[in-house]
Amino acid sequence: DAGVIQSPRHEVTEMGQEVTLRCKPISGHNSLFWYRQTMMRGLELLIYFNNNVPIDDSGMPEDRFSAKMPNASFSTLKIQPSEPRDSAVYFCASSFFSLAGENTSTDTQYFGPGTRLTVL
Amino acid sequence: GENVEQHPSTLSVQEGDSAVIKCTYSDSASNYFPWYKQELGKRPQLIIDIRSNVGEKKDQRIAVTLNKTAKHFSLHITETQPEDSAVYFCAASKRGVWRYGGSQGNLIFGKGTKLSVKP
Numbered sequence: 001d002a003g004v005i006q007s008p009r010h011e012v013t014e015m016g017q018e019v020t021l022r023c024k025p026i027s028g029h030n031s032l033f034w035y036r037q038t039m040m041r042g043l044e045l046l047i048y049f050n051n052n053v054p055i056d057d058s059g060m061p062e063d064r065f066s067a068k069m070p071n072a073s074f075s076t077l078k079i080q081p082s083e084p085r086d087s088a089v090y091f092c093a094s095s096f097f098s099l100a101g102e103n104t105s106t107d108t109q110y111f112g113p114g115t116r117l118t119v120l
Numbered sequence: 121g122e123n124v125e126q127h128p129s130t131l132s133v134q135e136g137d138s139a140v141i142k143c144t145y146s147d148s149a150s151n152y153f154p155w156y157k158q159e160l161g162k163r164p165q166l167i168i169d170i171r172s173n174v175g176e177k178k179d180q181r182i183a184v185t186l187n188k189t190a191k192h193f194s195l196h197i198t199e200t201q202p203e204d205s206a207v208y209f210c211a212a213s214k215r216g217v218w219r220y221g222g223s224q225g226n227l228i229f230g231k232g233t234k235l236s237v238k239p
Binding site for chain 1: 154156162163164165166169209226227228229230231232
């Protein structure tokens with residue numbers, strides 16, 4: 001299994017430009033999470049999907065951020081327009097959520113390698 | 121919503137000593153508590169997790185304990201080695217009510233503990 005795949009790994013852009021981050025979850029997983037990590041704020045959940053449906057986007061900072069999951073194997077996080085304060089590492093994670101039972105380990109989240117975004 | 125507090129923020133130990141990191145959570149309905157290790161420049165990786173129906177879990181040099189009454193859980197690393205140096209994150213979530221939507225199932229992370237193991 002290739003694990004969670006993210007692209008690009010590094011992105012440097014200028015303020016005002018549109019940025020699109022991409023994520024391919026682990027095959028068979030039904031939940032996908034987007035996180036942002038900074039020194040000041042730590043790991044923040046931005047949005048998560050279950051079965052391609054956005055469940056909670058309360059962590060999305062503002063309208064400049066949007067996320068989509070058109071199918072089970074692909075998701076995007078878009079920032080338009082980008083600002084210097086958006087500079088961070090953005091992680092995508094996936095899991096298989098099941099109500100199968102309390103003792104299952106099916107909801108472990110597996111993180112992708114991250115995208116380091118720098119907005120100048 | 122859930123809030124997870126993690127202490128200490130930094131921890132320095134001598135190789136061979138034990139390290140303990142503590143977390144508290146606010147939502148008594150939380151029932152899943154994973155710990156992640158993040159090395160510099162790498163992704164967070166799960167090292168151990170515990171569910172609310174268990175009080176303690178061990179995996180070689182790593183153990184996690186859970187006190188549901190006090191709403192706190194701890195990570196214990198024994199015989200520390202330099203390669204244990206990393207940032208450790210605790211997290212909490214609740215599962216089992218997915219069909220009703222909301223925030224159930226997502227992880228709320230602590231702020232992290234930077235562990236340094238000196239040779």
